[in-house]
Amino acid sequence: xxxxxxxxxxxxxxxxxxxxxxxxxxxxxxxxxxxxxxxxxxxxxxxxxxxxxxxxxxxxxxxxxxxxxxxxxxxxxxxxxxxxxxxxxxxxxxxxxxxxxxxxxxxxxxxxxxxxxxxxxxxxxxxxxxxxxxxxxxxxxxxxxxxxxxxxxxxxxxxxxxxxxxxxxxxxxxxxxxxxxxxxxxxxxxxxxxxxxxxxxxxxxxxxxxxxxxxxxxxxxxxxxxxxxxxxxxxxxxxxxxxxxxxxxxxxxxxxxxxxxxxxxxxxxxxxxxxxxxxxxxxxxxxxx
Amino acid sequence: xxxxxxxxxxxxxxxxxxxxxxxxxxxxxxxxxxxxxxxxxxxxxxxxxxxxxxxxxxxxxxxxxxxxxxxxxxxxxxxxxxxxxxxxxxxxxxxxxxxxxxxxxxxxxxxxxxxxxxxxxxxxxxxxxxxxxxxxxxxxxxxxxxxxxxxxxxxxxxxxxxxxxxxxxxxxxxxxxxxxxxxxxxxxxxxxxxxxxxxxxxxxxxxxxxxxxxxxxxxxxxxxxxxxxxxxxxxxxxxxxxxxxxxxxxxxxxxxxxxxxxxxxxxxxxxxxxxxxxxxxxxxxxxxx
Numbered sequence: 166x167x168x169x170x171x172x173x174x175x176x177x178x179x180x181x182x183x184x185x186x187x188x189x190x191x192x193x194x195x196x197x198x199x200x201x202x203x204x205x206x207x208x209x210x211x212x213x214x215x216x217x218x219x220x221x222x223x224x225x226x227x228x229x230x231x232x233x234x235x236x237x238x239x240x241x242x243x244x245x246x247x248x249x250x251x252x253x254x255x256x257x258x259x260x261x262x263x264x265x266x267x268x269x270x271x272x273x274x275x276x277x278x279x280x281x282x283x284x285x286x287x288x289x290x291x292x293x294x295x296x297x298x299x300x301x302x303x304x305x306x307x308x309x310x311x312x313x314x315x316x317x318x319x320x321x322x323x324x325x326x327x328x329x330x331x332x333x334x335x336x337x338x339x340x341x342x343x344x345x346x347x348x349x350x351x352x353x354x355x356x357x358x359x360x361x362x363x364x365x366x367x368x369x370x371x372x373x374x375x376x377x378x379x380x381x382x383x384x385x386x387x388x389x390x391x392x393x394x395x396x397x398x399x400x401x402x403x404x405x406x407x408x409x410x411x412x413x414x415x416x417x418x419x420x421x422x423x424x425x426x427x428x429x430x431x432x433x434x435x436x437x438x439x440x441x442x443x444x445x446x447x448x449x450x451x452x453x454x
Numbered sequence: 455x456x457x458x459x460x461x462x463x464x465x466x467x468x469x470x471x472x473x474x475x476x477x478x479x480x481x482x483x484x485x486x487x488x489x490x491x492x493x494x495x496x497x498x499x500x501x502x503x504x505x506x507x508x509x510x511x512x513x514x515x516x517x518x519x520x521x522x523x524x525x526x527x528x529x530x531x532x533x534x535x536x537x538x539x540x541x542x543x544x545x546x547x548x549x550x551x552x553x554x555x556x557x558x559x560x561x562x563x564x565x566x567x568x569x570x571x572x573x574x575x576x577x578x579x580x581x582x583x584x585x586x587x588x589x590x591x592x593x594x595x596x597x598x599x600x601x602x603x604x605x606x607x608x609x610x611x612x613x614x615x616x617x618x619x620x621x622x623x624x625x626x627x628x629x630x631x632x633x634x635x636x637x638x639x640x641x642x643x644x645x646x647x648x649x650x651x652x653x654x655x656x657x658x659x660x661x662x663x664x665x666x667x668x669x670x671x672x673x674x675x676x677x678x679x680x681x682x683x684x685x686x687x688x689x690x691x692x693x694x695x696x697x698x699x700x701x702x703x704x705x706x707x708x709x710x711x712x713x714x715x716x717x718x719x720x721x722x723x724x725x726x727x728x729x730x731x732x733x734x735x736x737x738x739x740x741x742x743x
Contacts, residue, residue, distance in 0.1 A: 183473070186473045271561070271563070272559060276558035294559060299619045302618055302621060328559040
């Protein structure tokens, strides 16, 4: 495994590989790798000749009151995980390498962002698409892999790829969970002991909502209310949102007669956790985006 | 020469060529090709294995009161010119192919645009970078070629490529002129007979300004004033702007002690003509951007 820190070196190494006809699989991450990331890497490994993962905590996608500075980092651990999962190139650029000067190009989003996490995390997805537009041009992947836990991010990346015609296949990968159902997340380390105990109720609440759809409930307002009640009763967290929207368009639905996302964000003392399920109109888990 | 109208076909043809190690040269145009475009194609032909030219009158870069509808078009002529200049792929997408649905990604510029043509053509350069971001991802060029007549466009493309890390070399090509000095432009056909006779004075005025720098004048305010007077005396046109700015940064200069652009736009009855020269601090024409 090669560790690359220079943008130009990374780009040139990939260009050389592509000239040889190699297929490139790319997993962009913010590091502090867990089993969710490993699943992404394994998917990339199975379907590409060369696997690249990037570790870059992107300042552009953090708000002024968010956790950029204290976002967990552990480069040695990440190297080990990458090596164990047979990554070819580990790309770890500095902030200065990615943003050598103030950008003249501003990328913004007019769809899929004024809902869910985009509602409170102003500018977050603009930062996400900007860094991904750059990373896609540096790593030139044939396939990119993102976890469904960040379902809104996947919807936004879908827009980026389609709107700007990137020659890239987007591969959403199902959320990896702890044995008790809690979605794997780098931010889980922030949970206090008691919070960690009740956190699996978030996924249980989503499953409860899914069961309502399977049992014939089509009204999103009623389901959202029940899911909120479940979370409030079972956890000590404060609900940021529970929403049901079309997916991946992320527009409001009056009745569940198409593929939808049931998503939630819950604040604990030092961690804001998100989770979701994407289901078809019968309540079954969707495989496609 | 192959004529391609589908975005997916164009992208796949290029991916196949790149897998064979071919170097791609790309000339994006709005068609109605003239000797200026031919010069770009010839530059591309000399330095690449595959030459692609696109013809696309991009609605996104025209303002509501601009000439999108009446912009001159002549596909048969363009095919002939392309064939004669040994183009490999002529890419002519429809508006629907390029913009199948309303974009979710909005690209904007925060530098290099509030001057020169960007001052009056609001949104013009946002439209330019958006369509080029798409075309670059469809044609995947190693080299792109733009004419120096559109010097601000080159400065903006330089930002696009650098800010978003496109693996593309930008090649500015000197402006091609009629024998009397008028810069070649698709819009010259709009000139009335009398206007056409005086139009070469635009370039003469710029050369007059250049001569002042060579003779030691360093004050941009004085030079701009003299160039304006020259244009007003020698033509029937209405001056949109005469400006001297650093190049390619396009920031104001107090004194000419670096590479600058001396640029002008002049309105005639049915045509707005632009021209410029880029000179170093001694007044000599610059070769680099």
